[in-house]
Amino acid sequence: xxxxxxxxxxxxxxxxxxxxxxxxxxxxxxxxxxxxxxxxxxxxxxxxxxxxxxxxxxxxxxxxxxxxxxxxxxxxxxxxxxxxxxxxxxxxxxxxxxxxxxxxxxxxxxxxxxxxxxxxxxxxxxxxxxxxxxxxxxxxxxxxxxxxxxxxxxxxxxxxxxxxxxxxxxxxxxxxxxxxxxxxxxxxxxxxxxxxxxxxxxxxxxxxxxxxxxxxxxxxxxxxxxxxxxxxxxxxxxxxxxxxxxxxxxxxxxxxxxxxxxxxxxxxxxxxxxxxxxxxxxxxxxxxxxxxxxxxxxxxxxxxxxxxxxxxxxxxxxxxxxxxxxxxxxxxxxxxxxxxxxxxxxxxxxxxxxxxxxxxxxxxxxxxxxxxxxxxxxxxxxxxxxxxxxxxxxxxxxxxxxxxxxxxxxxxxxxxxxxxxxxxxxxxxxxxxxxxxxxxxxxxxxxxxxxxxxxxxxxxxxxxxxxxxxxxxxxxxxxxxxxxxxxxxxxxxxxxxxxxxxxxxxxxxxxxxxxxxxxxxxxxxxxxxxxxxxxxxxxxxxxxxxxxxxxxxxxxxxxxxxxxxxxxxxxxxxxxxxxxxxxxxxxxxxxxxxxxxxxxxxxxxxxxxxxxxxxxxxxxxxxxxxxxxxxxxxxxxxxxxxxxxxxxxxxxxxxxxxxxxxxxxxxxxxxxxxxxxxxxxxxxxxxxxx
Numbered sequence: 001x002x003x004x005x006x007x008x009x010x011x012x013x014x015x016x017x018x019x020x021x022x023x024x025x026x027x028x029x030x031x032x033x034x035x036x037x038x039x040x041x042x043x044x045x046x047x048x049x050x051x052x053x054x055x056x057x058x059x060x061x062x063x064x065x066x067x068x069x070x071x072x073x074x075x076x077x078x079x080x081x082x083x084x085x086x087x088x089x090x091x092x093x094x095x096x097x098x099x100x101x102x103x104x105x106x107x108x109x110x111x112x113x114x115x116x117x118x119x120x121x122x123x124x125x126x127x128x129x130x131x132x133x134x135x136x137x138x139x140x141x142x143x144x145x146x147x148x149x150x151x152x153x154x155x156x157x158x159x160x161x162x163x164x165x166x167x168x169x170x171x172x173x174x175x176x177x178x179x180x181x182x183x184x185x186x187x188x189x190x191x192x193x194x195x196x197x198x199x200x201x202x203x204x205x206x207x208x209x210x211x212x213x214x215x216x217x218x219x220x221x222x223x224x225x226x227x228x229x230x231x232x233x234x235x236x237x238x239x240x241x242x243x244x245x246x247x248x249x250x251x252x253x254x255x256x257x258x259x260x261x262x263x264x265x266x267x268x269x270x271x272x273x274x275x276x277x278x279x280x281x282x283x284x285x286x287x288x289x290x291x292x293x294x295x296x297x298x299x300x301x302x303x304x305x306x307x308x309x310x311x312x313x314x315x316x317x318x319x320x321x322x323x324x325x326x327x328x329x330x331x332x333x334x335x336x337x338x339x340x341x342x343x344x345x346x347x348x349x350x351x352x353x354x355x356x357x358x359x360x361x362x363x364x365x366x367x368x369x370x371x372x373x374x375x376x377x378x379x380x381x382x383x384x385x386x387x388x389x390x391x392x393x394x395x396x397x398x399x400x401x402x403x404x405x406x407x408x409x410x411x412x413x414x415x416x417x418x419x420x421x422x423x424x425x426x427x428x429x430x431x432x433x434x435x436x437x438x439x440x441x442x443x444x445x446x447x448x449x450x451x452x453x454x455x456x457x458x459x460x461x462x463x464x465x466x467x468x469x470x471x472x473x474x475x476x477x478x479x480x481x482x483x484x485x486x487x488x489x490x491x492x493x494x495x496x497x498x499x500x501x502x503x504x505x506x507x508x509x510x511x512x513x514x515x516x517x518x519x520x521x522x523x524x525x526x527x528x529x530x531x532x533x534x535x536x537x538x539x540x541x542x543x544x545x546x547x548x549x550x551x552x553x554x555x556x557x558x559x560x561x562x563x564x565x566x567x568x569x570x571x572x573x574x575x576x577x578x579x580x581x582x583x584x585x586x587x588x589x590x591x592x593x594x595x596x597x598x599x600x601x602x603x604x605x606x607x608x609x610x611x612x613x614x615x616x617x618x619x620x621x622x623x624x625x626x627x628x629x630x631x632x633x634x635x636x637x638x639x640x641x642x643x644x645x646x647x648x649x650x651x652x653x654x655x656x657x658x659x660x661x662x663x664x665x666x667x668x669x670x671x672x673x674x675x676x677x678x679x680x681x682x683x684x685x686x687x688x689x690x
Contacts, residue, residue, distance in 0.1 A: 191281025574630025
């Protein structure tokens, strides 16, 4: 009897228009379910409705956490209830059923399973499902209606109080406060409901438009009250929009300054409020006056003469701030100063923008040793900075490492230099130095990297010295007659028999050979008694990669001079005491003879005349030590290559000394200090023209 009464009450409570209802029960109900029984059930409510399950009977095997037999109910896939054991009808009604409800327009699903055995038979479960209207106005606090909410079966709608209208979102109630006051030269504007509290959710727009030769002037009343947060942020806001931008927002108790000059004939006054507050708002009176030009013609500039405002026909001079230039239609002018005139429309003509000077990307050789640090974030405008470094340890930076974009539009170093820095080869610093001396004639062989500037010329057998990554120097008589041919030089080796394909061997071809113009090329080699100006430059076809086995030697200072018996080092692959040429690079330390001793020069067999000695030469040698044939063009360096010395200089070039085999121990060398100026000027001229 109780079961029937409950069922009648359940059916009576269902809406008459319900289209989704029925029973859901366990397999075999009410006789009892079998082991391994299962059920999967799912239904969905239409839009604006919810679906509920009301259980009238529950009798399942009881277990901890309902592990054995269980009913599980899900809402839109999320578990909302797990049931097992036996529950009375009253408990189901008060404790279980109220939670078995879907979301609006959502779905309910139910699963049932039993395990392999039960100690006694259980009848199972039974429930009645039905859909019902969801009351959004009562049960959904986020329904969005700002004033009135009205529910109906399957949905709801919003409405507003008298004087408000429903906005386009169909939820917000707002007031109609948009006015077009164009062509009026005088009038009043105020917040809605003024002087009473303004309406919530207001979005007002007041349009003012007059002749192009006039400007609008706004006079705000002192009674100003627009909602503001305690930290000064505008909750509600007044904004004034002109052709030059938006002014505001304004809020709080303090009105905008009066008279408020807009400098515009077209103004839009916008006022917005949220859904809370009881502030009074604003009121203003507008009128017109002749347009004037603003005191500032353009940002980042000064105006002369300086006035608070300017009238039609006034002419001023605009000077851009330091580091800025006037830009007319995107093109930088040559001057940062120009004149402009105030028009009756309140506009300066011409009006150029003062923009930061742009120095552009610094011009440095692509793929070279000089590099910019952090070039990805390079700022090229005024006061931007760039840093330089050399990408190889065999170079050093000549000049400042930091340049700044100056007001002149050029990158400038700290000392005012506008030329970019250069990466200069580190010269005269071998990573290895010979520990002891030997002699070229029967002397000591150099180890790889000990004399890294000495280059080998195989045809004709001679030497040269690397003085930069693109230039070498040798004796003029070595390259005489080869100016129009390609000369091959070898570096990074000490054994002349080393294969050209060895990894440490560097092969260099000449691009240009320049013999000193003072060298007399009219004399044949057999009859030559004058080796004055015996020096030549070789420009290599490409830059060489410097390394521990190939480094340049430094040029000496001009007018360096020699001390008597000053020690130097001569090296080469020339003749020794037992060989007409040495297979390996030989070196020896020898002293410089006093100048007077060098005048006693040897005879030339062909002419039986002494070879000429000039101030462009010096002679050096010691007992058993000398340069010889095949060493021509090679280096004589100072100071002596020994541990603890800082840098080495090319003070001489092996030039002549016909009696080395007669053990006169006196060789003659081109004095390089006399030619440093010629070397630098020649290289500079050719590099600039390349």
